[in-house]
Amino acid sequence: MPDLTSLLSTFLQDLYEGLGTLTLGSNVTLVAESANTLAQRSGTSAQTFNLYETFTDTSNYSRLTLGFVDATHGYGINAASAGTGTARAITFATNGTFVWRITTAGHLIAVTDNSYDIGASGATRPRNLFIAGAADIAGVSTLASGTATPAGGSTAARTLFGTTAGFGVYYGSGAPTVSAAQGSLYIRSDGSSTSTRAYINTTGSTTWTAITTAA
Numbered sequence: 292m293p294d295l296t297s298l299l300s301t302f303l304q305d306l307y308e309g310l311g312t313l314t315l316g317s318n319v320t321l322v323a324e325s326a327n328t329l330a331q332r333s334g335t336s337a338q339t340f341n342l343y344e345t346f347t348d349t350s351n352y353s354r355l356t357l358g359f360v361d362a363t364h365g366y367g368i369n370a371a372s373a374g375t376g377t378a379r380a381i382t383f384a385t386n387g388t389f390v391w392r393i394t395t396a397g398h399l400i401a402v403t404d405n406s407y408d409i410g411a412s413g414a415t416r417p418r419n420l421f422i423a424g425a426a427d428i429a430g431v432s433t434l435a436s437g438t439a440t441p442a443g444g445s446t447a448a449r450t451l452f453g454t455t456a457g458f459g460v461y462y463g464s465g466a467p468t469v470s471a472a473q474g475s476l477y478i479r480s481d482g483s484s485t486s487t488r489a490y491i492n493t494t495g496s497t498t499w500t501a502i503t504t505a506a
Contacts, residue, residue: 344379351375370395413437440480444469457495466490467499476502 311323319338324330331338339358346352351374360367370393372378378395382402389402401407410416438448444463449471451459458472466487467477473495482488485506490499 345376347375353377353379355379355381440464441469443467444471444477446470467492468497470497471495 311321313321315321318333318336319331320333322330322332324332331340337359339356342355342357344353344355346354353372353376354370356367356369356371358367359365360369368381370379370381380395381393382389383391390407392400392402394400434450435448438445441448441463442465444461444467446457446469448463449459449461451457455472457470458475460476460478461467461469461471462478462480463469464480466479467490469477471477471492473492475492477490477492477499479488479490485504486501488504489502491502492498493500
């Protein structure tokens, strides 16, 4: 068996010279791939790196696994445990401060309540958000913040409900002219009388009937 100290010494020297490889076992090779880059590779065989919190045996451990999962999932980061090992969350930090956490149940939560954002106003925003369950918003909810109040309403200035196309609440200035599903509501920004403040769509097209409001 080769002397481990000699192997490591040679590897470190080769790393310094930019030539290094170190083979562990039969199929794990560490390579000084390029300047300031250390790689673990073995031809076309996918590689996995395990970092352990505890290890008793292959049936009892707590570890973080980094590597290729499969063609469906691609690469993965996995907090894994078995037997007497403790299930752990994965926590992300910047500048020494923990900010986001994936719990052992798979939920993404902020480490500190009401402190961190996703995206920024007018820039670096996610595009769409799809939610299968409920949305619980403790603060103010602003919709269509990038759309100025349109004359007569617009399909870009509305909140929709259910599966009926175009069914929802619209807003705009002046009397409504936008096409909407029957039963939709229109809120007028410049309404000044009991018959010009709100409207309901009665035909599923562009016909709206004023809703009489209190003075």
